[in-house]
Amino acid sequence: MRKFLSLVLAFVMLFNLCGASFAAPAAKKIGISMPTQSLERWNRDGEYLKAQFDAAGYETMLTYSDNKNDQQVNDIDNMISWGADLLIVAAIDGDGLNTVMDRAAEAGIPVISYDRLIGNDAVTYYISFDNYTVGTLQGRFIEKALDLVNAAAAKKSYNIEFTAGDPADNNAGYFFNGAYDVLKPYIESGVLKVPSGQTEFQQVATAQWSTDTALARAQNILGSYYADGTVLHAWMCSNDSTSAGVAQALDSDYAGDNPVVLTGQDGDIANLANIVDGKQTMTVYKNVANEAVVTLEVAKAMLSGEVDGAALAKTFPVECAYDTTSYFTSPGHYTPSFLLVPTVVTKDNLNYLVETGLYEMGADGYLKSK
Numbered sequence: 624m625r626k627f628l629s630l631v632l633a634f635v636m637l638f639n640l641c642g643a644s645f646a647a648p649a650a651k652k653i654g655i656s657m658p659t660q661s662l663e664r665w666n667r668d669g670e671y672l673k674a675q676f677d678a679a680g681y682e683t684m685l686t687y688s689d690n691k692n693d694q695q696v697n698d699i700d701n702m703i704s705w706g707a708d709l710l711i712v713a714a715i716d717g718d719g720l721n722t723v724m725d726r727a728a729e730a731g732i733p734v735i736s737y738d739r740l741i742g743n744d745a746v747t748y749y750i751s752f753d754n755y756t757v758g759t760l761q762g763r764f765i766e767k768a769l770d771l772v773n774a775a776a777a778k779k780s781y782n783i784e785f786t787a788g789d790p791a792d793n794n795a796g797y798f799f800n801g802a803y804d805v806l807k808p809y810i811e812s813g814v815l816k817v818p819s820g821q822t823e824f825q826q827v828a829t830a831q832w833s834t835d836t837a838l839a840r841a842q843n844i845l846g847s848y849y850a851d852g853t854v855l856h857a858w859m860c861s862n863d864s865t866s867a868g869v870a871q872a873l874d875s876d877y878a879g880d881n882p883v884v885l886t887g888q889d890g891d892i893a894n895l896a897n898i899v900d901g902k903q904t905m906t907v908y909k910n911v912a913n914e915a916v917v918t919l920e921v922a923k924a925m926l927s928g929e930v931d932g933a934a935l936a937k938t939f940p941v942e943c944a945y946d947t948t949s950y951f952t953s954p955g956h957y958t959p960s961f962l963l964v965p966t967v968v969t970k971d972n973l974n975y976l977v978e979t980g981l982y983e984m985g986a987d988g989y990l991k992s993k
């Protein structure tokens with residue numbers, strides 16, 4: 624009996640030992656702070672990020688801050704108190720998170736600046752698409768659609784207007800400059816004319832990327848400069864939410880019956896419908912599911928020790944550049960960045976979106992989210 628008891632005891636001790644050594648380590652905590660649910664893409668980002676990290680065994684806290692900087696500060700503070708091991712933040716205002724970023728740094732929590740760069744050196748990595756290239760693609764699209772290269776020889780000129788994004792969003796300037804740098808020589812040579820005269824970023828910017836604000840400004844411009852029958856040929860819009868406002872204004876306040884080349888970015892469902900209907904000409908698509916995949920891989924590497932960014936970027940299942948010279952959080956303080964590649968989508972290659980597996984073509988000919 625005694626022999627049996629000591630055998631049981633030995634077994635229990637062994638079991639406990641094994642238990643102790645095989646117990647799952649406490650899951651690392653990931654705070655995911657997204658700007659707003661009012662714009663389609665951030666819902667996708669939040670959903671994909673959370674799903675990725677949950678599936679990889681992390682504990683997640685996901686918040687949306689209703690496009691209010693104070694609320695985002697509060698949300699991030701809650702993540703710090705919760706004991707986050709890593710923060711993923713898409714900033715509402717790139718310069719509005721300074722104090723809370725300092726608190727994250729004091730608590731030793733690394734930060735991934737997601738899609739939008741935060742102007743604080745606490746940022747460890749920046750993960751986004753190549754934002755300047757997004758704008759370049761929009762500018763080149765207009766250049767090709769209007770055949771600007773041959774316009775001067777053919778003695779032709781065209782009218783264009785611009786709508787950019789939120790000045791608080793660090794990306795907005797990159798998008799605008801990317802497009803403007805392509806079109807500027809044509810404006811300077813007189814091939815492109817801007818009847819409103821509004822070509823400065825601050826003049827064409829749209830607070831919070833609001834559709835209504837873009838709509839009101841476009842109605843104003845159309846009423847002031849095109850009501851006399853002046854023909855509008857192109858409107859460079861930095862993204863889909865603003866493009867939706869301009870398309871609405873063209874419907875209601877533009878008398879010309881020519882198709883206006885109208886750009887966008889994101890592949891929002893309503894804008895894809897506008898593309899099918901000929902009310903928007905293109906969108907620059909950024910696969911945010913891939914952005915989430917890259918974010919998970921970078922976060923895993925960060926949490927397990929040193930990151931060799933260049934080598935890591937080569938292991939991703941999607942094309943992504945590792946860039947240490949384009950973005951900085953303060954003068955001279957460059958942020959190592961992982962930059963994915965955007966794609967132009969028009970009526971002619973909508974199937975590209977279906978092939979991502981994230982969209983499906985409805986029987987009515989319009990794309991739906993899957």
Ligand code: BGC
Pocket residue numbers: 662664738739788792794795832862863864888889909
């Ligand atoms: C994103 C765009 C988006 C815009 C408005 C930018 O920072 O990069 O994809 O359209 O914010 O949400």
